Amino acid sequence: MKRWSGLLRACHPEPAVAVTLCAGLLALTSGRGAGSLLVLAAVGAGQLVVGWSNDYLDRDRDRLAGRRDKPVASGFVPAASVRLAALLALAACAPLSLLLGLAAAAAHAGALVSALVYNWRGKFAPWSPLPYAVSFGLLPAIVSLSLQPPHLPAVWVMLAGACIGVGGHFAQVLADIPEDRRQGSRGLPQLLGQRISVSVCAGSLLAATLLVTLGSGGPGGWRLVALAAATCVTAAVPVTGFAGRLKLAFRLTLLVAGLAVVSFALGGGSV
Numbered sequence: 001m002k003r004w005s006g007l008l009r010a011c012h013p014e015p016a017v018a019v020t021l022c023a024g025l026l027a028l029t030s031g032r033g034a035g036s037l038l039v040l041a042a043v044g045a046g047q048l049v050v051g052w053s054n055d056y057l058d059r060d061r062d063r064l065a066g067r068r069d070k071p072v073a074s075g076f077v078p079a080a081s082v083r084l085a086a087l088l089a090l091a092a093c094a095p096l097s098l099l100l101g102l103a104a105a106a107a108h109a110g111a112l113v114s115a116l117v118y119n120w121r122g123k124f125a126p127w128s129p130l131p132y133a134v135s136f137g138l139l140p141a142i143v144s145l146s147l148q149p150p151h152l153p154a155v156w157v158m159l160a161g162a163c164i165g166v167g168g169h170f171a172q173v174l175a176d177i178p179e180d181r182r183q184g185s186r187g188l189p190q191l192l193g194q195r196i197s198v199s200v201c202a203g204s205l206l207a208a209t210l211l212v213t214l215g216s217g218g219p220g221g222w223r224l225v226a227l228a229a230a231t232c233v234t235a236a237v238p239v240t241g242f243a244g245r246l247k248l249a250f251r252l253t254l255l256v257a258g259l260a261v262v263s264f265a266l267g268g269g270s271v
Contacts, residue, residue, distance in 0.1 A: 006077025007085055010070075011051035015168070018254040019139070020044040022261045026143045029265040038099055039143060045093035046108060050115045052086035057119050065179045104146035111138040123173075128187035129166045136165025144271040153271040156215035157264075160208045164257045167204035170197045171237070171253040175246040198241030198249065205234040205256045212260050226263035230256050 023043040027036035055062075055072050062073030071077045093112070097105040111134070118131035139161050140153040152158075173180065173189045174197060180190045189197040209230045233256050241249040 003077050003081060006071035007052075007081065010055040010072055010077060010082050011048050011085075012054065013051075014251065014254060015172070016044070016047035016051050018257060019047055022257060023139055023143060025261050025265055026140060026271055027146070030143055030147060030271050032143070032146065035146070038096065039146065042093060042096035042100055042108060043139075043142065045089050045096055046112050046115075048089035049086050049093055049112060050119065052082050052089065053116060054119045056082045056086060061183055065176075065183065100142070100146040101150060103150045104142050107138050107141040107145050111135040111142065114138075123187050124185050126186060126188050126191060128189070129169050132165035132169040133162040134165075136168070137162035140271045147271075154215065156211050157271055160211040160215070160260065163204045163208035163211065164260065167201045167208065167237075168250075168253050168257065170201035170204070171241075171250040174198065174201075174241060174249060194246075195242065198238050201241070201249070201253065202234060202238040205237060205253060206231075208260055209234060209256070212263055216264060226259050226266055230259035230263060233259060 020040055020043050024036050024040040027039040032039060055070060056079055058070070059072040059079050062070040065073075067073045072079050072082050093108075094105075097108040100108070114131040114134040118128065118135075122128050122131045137158045140157045144151055144153040170189050173187065174194055177190055177194050177197065180187065189200075192200065209227060212230075213227055233252050237249050237252050237256070240246075240252060
């Protein structure tokens with residue numbers, strides 16, 4: 001049980017579940033029906049690859065930083081087990097993605113490769129937000145390219161996804177910026193510092209909310225409620241961030257992403 005618990009924690013369950021559910025909801029509202037379960041499975045497997053590979057690659061840095069919350073760095077689960085889990089998830093992800101169609105599989109491969117580039121090298125470079133923008137921008141395309149006929153989503157939908165990804169990147173690393181700087185990381189949030197990163201995060205989320213509002217034809221009915229909620233939660237991100245509640249700011253970012261997708265769905269949106 002200890003090893004299974006460690007594997008669960010090492011996969012970064014909160015963002016993994018949030019991204020997977022958003023993809024599933026997009027698929028459901030776009031008419032995939034029962035096929036939405038296949039989207040859930042493929043995207044979920046991809047998220048496991050990203051989460052486990054991240055903790056495996058960061059194990060030495062996390063150990064030096066004394067990250068007791070990291071299962072691999074703290075010895076709660078062997079690094080070899082996490083590496084094997086990531087490879088098995090990748091082995092499952094490939095056929096599941098292909099079942100969505102070649103175009104959708106290609107989009108998912110692009111999103112996954114972009115995320116792995118971030119894990120391997122991107123997080124240490126000034127262009128660190130770029131892989132997040134690419135991966136989250138491609139998420140709606142995975143769904144739309146799995147439909148019949150396959151098609152790319154509207155540009156504003158992909159831009160909204162990219163903005164959410166950038167906001168998520170800045171929110172996710174907020175708490176680690178001081179230690180990352182000590183270890184020489186030169187990702188964009190580390191270069192900008194915590195206070196500016198909080199502002200960039202909030203601005204990115206606000207941009208995503210505006211794109212959903214304007215791109216889907218303006219607010220109306222329950223969609224207006226969801227958009228208002230997303231705006232309020234977005235406003236709470238800098239408040240909690242500047243107050244030092246950095247983990248809460250990250251969780252609020254995940255909530256904004258979910259509310260944006262719900263708003264899109266309530267408006268009868270289809271990618």
